[in-house]
Amino acid sequence: MAKKAKKSKTKVKAKSKAASKKVVKLKAKKPAATAKAGNGLPKPSSRPYGAAGKALDGVKILDFTHVQSGPTCTQLLAYMGADCIKVERPGVGDITRGQLRDVKGADSLYFTMLNGNKRSITIDSKHPKGKEILERLIKHCDVLVENFAPGALDRMGLTWDYIHKTNPRMIVASVKGFGPGPYEDCKVYENVAQCTGGAASTTGFREGPPLVTGAQIGDSGTGLHLAFGICAALYQRTRTGRGQKVFAAMQDGVLNLARVKLRDQQRLAHGPLTEYSQYGEGIPFGSATPRAGNDSGGGQPGWILKCKGWESDPDAYIYFITQAPVWEAICDLIGKPEWKTDPDYAKPPARLPRLKSIFATIEEWTKTKTKFEVMDICNQHDIPVGPILSMKEIAEEKSLRDTGTVVEVDHPGRGKYLTVGNPIKLSDSPCEVARSPLLGEHTEEILGKVLGYSASEITEIKGSGAITPQEKSRAEAA
Numbered sequence: 001m002a003k004k005a006k007k008s009k010t011k012v013k014a015k016s017k018a019a020s021k022k023v024v025k026l027k028a029k030k031p032a033a034t035a036k037a038g039n040g041l042p043k044p045s046s047r048p049y050g051a052a053g054k055a056l057d058g059v060k061i062l063d064f065t066h067v068q069s070g071p072t073c074t075q076l077l078a079y080m081g082a083d084c085i086k087v088e089r090p091g092v093g094d095i096t097r098g099q100l101r102d103v104k105g106a107d108s109l110y111f112t113m114l115n116g117n118k119r120s121i122t123i124d125s126k127h128p129k130g131k132e133i134l135e136r137l138i139k140h141c142d143v144l145v146e147n148f149a150p151g152a153l154d155r156m157g158l159t160w161d162y163i164h165k166t167n168p169r170m171i172v173a174s175v176k177g178f179g180p181g182p183y184e185d186c187k188v189y190e191n192v193a194q195c196t197g198g199a200a201s202t203t204g205f206r207e208g209p210p211l212v213t214g215a216q217i218g219d220s221g222t223g224l225h226l227a228f229g230i231c232a233a234l235y236q237r238t239r240t241g242r243g244q245k246v247f248a249a250m251q252d253g254v255l256n257l258a259r260v261k262l263r264d265q266q267r268l269a270h271g272p273l274t275e276y277s278q279y280g281e282g283i284p285f286g287s288a289t290p291r292a293g294n295d296s297g298g299g300q301p302g303w304i305l306k307c308k309g310w311e312s313d314p315d316a317y318i319y320f321i322t323q324a325p326v327w328e329a330i331c332d333l334i335g336k337p338e339w340k341t342d343p344d345y346a347k348p349p350a351r352l353p354r355l356k357s358i359f360a361t362i363e364e365w366t367k368t369k370t371k372f373e374v375m376d377i378c379n380q381h382d383i384p385v386g387p388i389l390s391m392k393e394i395a396e397e398k399s400l401r402d403t404g405t406v407v408e409v410d411h412p413g414r415g416k417y418l419t420v421g422n423p424i425k426l427s428d429s430p431c432e433v434a435r436s437p438l439l440g441e442h443t444e445e446i447l448g449k450v451l452g453y454s455a456s457e458i459t460e461i462k463g464s465g466a467i468t469p470q471e472k473s474r475a476e477a478a
């Protein structure tokens with residue numbers, strides 16, 4: 001045995017000798033190897049982190065988005081440094097400016113929280129002069145982003161063929177409700193996507209109807225998918241030099257976020273889903289993934305439990321995960337040390353049929369403490385739990401303000417408001433959140449400074465009706 005070990009040691013030595021020989025060889029080829037390691041990139045900047053510009057500096061976006069899905073996408077790109085030029089209908093603008101208004105006459109929070117860091121230009125895209133301005137914008141920009149109803153962009157004359165001919169480098173990014181298929185022509189809003197993407201049928205309690213979630217996974221979720229596609233297309237363009245179409249269907253985006261439920265659909269063919277509390281309750285499974293209440297979507301069972309004050313505070317709850325590695329600590333905390341060795345509780349498979357009664361027992365303990373006390377105590381033992389935070393608590397949370405995830409900005413029409421800053425933090429691309437633009441606030445600036453129209457041309461454009469409201473639009477906006 002000892003001999004064998006010695007032999008293999010020698011082998012290792014021989015191998016490492018060969019390896020060091022290889023290193024010597026590589027060293028001899030130093031200039032070529034260095035060039036390859038650099039991957040054709042410039043020398044690393046010597047500027048301090050955060051002082052070398054922003055990730056998408058120089059990227060120009062022709063932002064034809066409205067409502068939520070598209071604006072979410074372009075706001076993220078703007079947070080990353082892109083110049084977002086939002087084109088809006090004269091006199092009307094993005095419909096959300098006036099929806100769910102809280103301050104009379106001012107842009108709504110619906111609009112202001114989705115359109116920060118952008119510039120606004122009003123153009124009637126169906127007016128001949130408006131079309132001419134748009135052509136200049138298409139030549140100027142890198143990406144056109146839109147989420148009109150199916151066919152609307154084509155009806156404006158902005159077909160892929162026309163755009164690609166006008167600017168072969170332009171990336172055309174679209175959100176639609178559905179991909180090609182029976183529903184491709186349908187208009188879609190958030191909850192339609194949640195329902196058709198598999199989220200609603202798998203959300204809620206088994207005994208109740210399907211449920212939509214408060215998180216806007218159809219709109220904001222798809223906007224996020226689209227932003228990722230745009231960044232990938234921008235990167236590919238650095239090699240190909242040409243633009244491409246980027247398409248994100250809301251149904252697909254929701255399904256991507258609900259993929260664990262499609263996982264469970266396939267598992268059903270092989271037996272019951274033992275981590276669903278339905279299994280422990282002895283209720284048979286049907287042919288499709290059922291609603292699972294507050295069961296965890298992963299392999300570690302969890303549930304929402306009442307905490308001190310639950311009788312009067314609708315958010316006095318905590319999500320509690322009975323993660324297997326900390327099971328013994330949970331037993332000690334809740335006063336059930338005997339469960340550590342009891343064969344009915346000691347191992348995860350034994351616990352699965354008893355989840356309901358186990359969580360009821362843990363709840364007797366959590367009910368004696370506030371959700372924050374439970375959080376503190378459990379974290380000392382590495383037990384994963386999460387308090388149910390109300391929007392009020394989130395708005396007031398200092399750490400979210402400190403990281404720039406919740407930001408207060410000032411607006412000339414409505415005063416100070418809170419918005420969500422960039423949820424994605426880049427160490428070399430700082431994000432300063434700016435207020436949303438007023439309708440057409442930058443029209444003249446863009447016509448003159450970006451598109452090169454002279455002062456007399458701008459006067460002529462103003463007189464043409466291409467950037468000012470027609471009587472009908474004025475009436476609609478009122």
Ligand code: CAO
Pocket residue numbers: 066067068069070087088089090123124125126147148149150151152153155156175176177186187188189190219
């Ligand atoms: N100048 C002139 N006309 C303009 C214009 C401009 N600057 N901007 C928009 N318009 C016109 C469009 O050309 C369109 O006219 P046509 O119907 O004659 O072609 C019209 O305004 C309305 O556009 P729309 O159909 O997109 O808007 P809508 O309010 O009827 O529908 C929505 C809204 C969201 C259902 C639809 O746009 C849609 O399905 N979008 C794709 C999916 C999506 O993003 N949904 C998320 C919405 S957020 O919940």
